[in-house]
Amino acid sequence: MVYFDNAATTYPKPPQVIRALSNSQVKFGANPGRSGYDMAINTSAEIYSARLAVARFFNLSDEQGVIFTHNCTTALNTVIKGLAEKGSHFVISNLEHNAVLRPLETLKLRGICDYSIAEYNYDDDKTIANFKEKINSKTVAIICTGASNVFGVRFPIKKLAELAHSYGLLFVLDAAQTAGVVDIDVERDGIDYMCVAAHKGLYAPMSVGILIINNSRHLNTLIEGGTGTYSAHSTQPEDLPERFEAGTLSVPLISALKQGVNFVSIRGTDSIYRHEMSLINELYRQMSGINNVELYVNPLTEDIKTVPVLSFNIRGVTSEQTAQKLAENDIAVRAGFHCAYSAHKAFGTERFGTVRISPCIFNKMKDVNILLNYIFKFAK
Amino acid sequence: MVYFDNAATTYPKPPQVIRALSNSQVKFGANPGRSGYDMAINTSAEIYSARLAVARFFNLSDEQGVIFTHNCTTALNTVIKGLAEKGSHFVISNLEHNAVLRPLETLKLRGICDYSIAEYNYDDDKTIANFKEKINSKTVAIICTGASNVFGVRFPIKKLAELAHSYGLLFVLDAAQTAGVVDIDVERDGIDYMCVAAHKGLYAPMSVGILIINNSRHLNTLIEGGTGTYSAHSTQPEDLPERFEAGTLSVPLISALKQGVNFVSIRGTDSIYRHEMSLINELYRQMSGINNVELYVNPLTEDIKTVPVLSFNIRGVTSEQTAQKLAENDIAVRAGFHCAYSAHKAFGTERFGTVRISPCIFNKMKDVNILLNYIFKFAK
Structure with missing residues (x-):
């Protein structure tokens, strides 16, 4: 084929990614962050080292801001719905994937928030002007893909982030098609939230997503549940990454993802x-x-x-x-x-x-x- | 150890589960349901056969009601938030996991819905009476764990479902601790929604959850995004299972889960x-x-x-x-x-x-x- x-x-995945998948079943078979025996501790350490590898790869200064999710779609839903409050407004591009469009349209139909669509232009300055035009007093964030998954054209990410920040807005990057393929530095590029499909450019198995939080704004939770921490509290803890990692983590996929990140780093x-x-x-x-x-x-x-x-x-x-x-x-x-x-x-x-x-x-x-x-x- | x-x-996982994990990277490396070449079709077929295996295992008549999720917590959040509307009320037991309690408490704090807690009793009839007492005119569902994850005591699931149905309510089972360990038949037991942690009693790797939908009630979506179907629509499709499976599925984990279900079926x-x-x-x-x-x-x-x-x-x-x-x-x-x-x-x-x-x-x-x-x- x-x-x-x-x-x-x-496809294919690098051999070390595939090996990590099966090794994880032997070496990292315990639920991380829940217990104190060796295998549980080793599993927690493996997850932490994957977090660190991802943080370094994208130059995120605090690895606690690396959240492992089901997929990029879940990461995007987590940010969008975490930011959306009654009356909020978002600006997105006209080249967004349904993973951005459908959550926003759903929120709009539920009467929660609204969004405007800015047109991509081959001329970056015109693209920026198009986004600027759509910002209003209710806008909380610009959400944009790094590149069209259909036509490949890239957005001027750094300039869009600057535009967002100049209006006191947040900048959310859908990096599904760019992570691992183009150089992304969340500090340099001014990215507040970034969503990654690790099974694409980071060569991880399907499906593991990453939500990078590079911002101290309070984000509402999309999913709540057991975190192994503050069990006596009936609400989700504030601490990252647990706040957004309710329930059991994808240990085998995260362990394999770490190898994928290493593979891309070396290449x-x-x-x-x-x-x-x-x-x-x-x-x-x-x-x-x-x-x-x-x-x-x-x-x-x-x-x-x-x-x-x-x-x-x-x-x-x-x-x-x-x-x-x-x-x-x-x-x-x-x-x-x-x-x-x-x-x-x-x-x-x-x-x-x-x-x-x-x-x-x-x-x-x-x-x-x-x-x-x-x-x-x-x-x- | x-x-x-x-x-x-x-732990450990059966050898065929571990094998399926790595085999999936070679045989089922394409995104299912998105393309028409052989590997994509084979991957779709593998996912479908996993769906079928799960449906048979729990005696669900329509395998389209088998939804693969990130974990049991996500499945529970999907049902709870899918059912919750302004003013809704739920009845749960006092032995629930934070995966049930925290979503409900969050909804309560957000002013969306409320819940009451019924006490477990060693005497099943008293347990049923305790649940009955908590039902009010706003109640939409009884949500209950099959067994306490701490003390092991089991709830009279079938009787709770009967109670729910006698009031026109839905019955949601958190089967995290019972699936694969006690016999569950969604038809016989009257279960409308069931949430499963497949990495426990079904011997799948961490983390893959299952949401069983055995009910035609319209459920709001928790997560929206690409489904590979109705791409031109900016809202989530109504069809199951796609409606609740936005984004890329955990192909390796689902393929391994199928082997776990077979393992448990044979034993x-x-x-x-x-x-x-x-x-x-x-x-x-x-x-x-x-x-x-x-x-x-x-x-x-x-x-x-x-x-x-x-x-x-x-x-x-x-x-x-x-x-x-x-x-x-x-x-x-x-x-x-x-x-x-x-x-x-x-x-x-x-x-x-x-x-x-x-x-x-x-x-x-x-x-x-x-x-x-x-x-x-x-x-x-």
């Missing part, structure tokens, strides 16, 4: 990015020469920053049909709306969606050539 | 229960002969039904001190409040908590003798 669906989940985000973009660039170069192929964003344009994701269509057939024909030839890509319909409206693909190609560090130019071969064939 | 902390998480819940209770009974018989040992519930009493969990204390020392001394001798038990302080108030152990012994199918009488040996020594 030639696997180009890494924006959904990276280096910049080097991973360059490798994956070289594949995307070659795909674009070749595909732009095919008459029947529709492309939407040119990653070769110097002033457009993208992540290694390329959406395309073959004229006259739906994205599902193209993906199906590739699947029959053992090539894995994803078709449709990619849970981000609003992004398709922005790029005019709301009718049939797109076929998305997304490489990871393990893809080679050979894979690109195999894929190109079939695209040439089908697009004739 | 002699491991007696199985009520927190079972048989009754046989597992008998084995574990024989160890508990022996512990009780021997420990009740030690002067300095305090015991709270007698599992040998014919008309008290318990699960295989035994709480004790050694007079004059805290539960933590006893557990610590056992830990120094490589015996794993858990001390303290076990995230269920209210249960300690009921049994008069709210000052120092208890030491909890909880076996699993892998414990042998030899382990019991080792443990007893140390208890004899420390209690002298």
Whole structure:
């Protein structure tokens, strides 16, 4: 199989990630933070060292702000609903995933809060101006994806954070598509909350998410339950990370995630990015020469920053049909709306969606050539 | 190590569970329900077959009502907050875990709903009468644990469900301590919603929870996001299980859970229960002969039904001190409040908590003798 669906989940996983998964069942088989025997203590220490690895990776000064969640969607729901109070207003981009849009729309329908959508522009200054225009006196935060999961275009994160802070607002980054692929430094970039899908760019197994809290604002809880601390209190403790980690943690996945973070750290985000973009660039170069192929964003344009994701269509057939024909030839890509319909409206693909190609560090130019071969064939 | 902390998480896991974890990284490495290539389809099929295994195990007629969650706490929060509307009232027992108490207390403090606490009684009829007394015109559901996670006493689930239904209420079972250990049949027992900690009695890895929906009532969502379905809709779909499974699923844990369910099915819940209770009974018989040992519930009493969990204390020392001394001798038990302080108030152990012994199918009488040996020594 030639696997180009890494924006959904990276495959394969590094061997040390897979080993950590099964090792965890032998070495870290106790519930962490609940007991005082050796295996429970060792399990707690493993979780702590994973927290530390994540904090270092994103340059978060206090590792207690690393919250392990079910997935990135849960992390996003935790921040959004933790901040949302009666009358609150949020500003988001028009390229957000349903993991941002659906919680906000649900809160809106429940009469709790409202949100406005700012348009992405190839020109960063225009994007910033679009966001600025949507801020009102009720706005509490700007929530934005680091990059479109469909078209790959990146947002000027640091400038958006500066805009948010200049209005006394918080900045929330959905890093599902950027963590591990582009360099993120929560201090330098001014990120107050960041949500990560660790099974993508951090090469962890499905599903473990991370919520980075780099802010002292009080956040309401989404989920309450046992924390192994302050058991006599019938409310959730204030301390991080326990406040947002009710119930049993995903020990095997977190232990594996630690190995994923180490793997990416050693390879280096910049080097991973360059490798994956070289594949995307070659795909674009070749595909732009095919008459029947529709492309939407040119990653070769110097002033457009993208992540290694390329959406395309073959004229006259739906994205599902193209993906199906590739699947029959053992090539894995994803078709449709990619849970981000609003992004398709922005790029005019709301009718049939797109076929998305997304490489990871393990893809080679050979894979690109195999894929190109079939695209040439089908697009004739 | 002699491991007696199985009520927190079972250890070891059956070999097929551990194998499934690592196999999943090779065979089921794609995001299920999002794409049409072979590995994505195989992953979807694996998740579906896990759903089917769980449905069969608990005799749920429609496997779409099997929702995979982060953990039992998330499942409980999903039901409680899904049912809670302005003015709603719930009745719970006084032996509930913080996973039930804390969400309800949070909703109460937020002015959304209220709850009453009914007392457990050794006499089932009195327990039922206590619950009945707490029902009022605003009550929407009875939420009750199958058994105390601290003292092991069991609730008359079927009768509680009948009581609930006779008032037009829903019955929610917290099966964290009973699933896989006592026979549960959601149809026969009249369970509308059931929450399961699969890493306990179903021998899955930490952490994967199950929410069983055996009821057609509309439930609000707790978490919204991508489902791979109806992507163009900015609200969560109504269809089960997607409605309550936003974001990427824990494929490796669910695949391993399937093996855990098969393991328990083959061994048989009754046989597992008998084995574990024989160890508990022996512990009780021997420990009740030690002067300095305090015991709270007698599992040998014919008309008290318990699960295989035994709480004790050694007079004059805290539960933590006893557990610590056992830990120094490589015996794993858990001390303290076990995230269920209210249960300690009921049994008069709210000052120092208890030491909890909880076996699993892998414990042998030899382990019991080792443990007893140390208890004899420390209690002298």
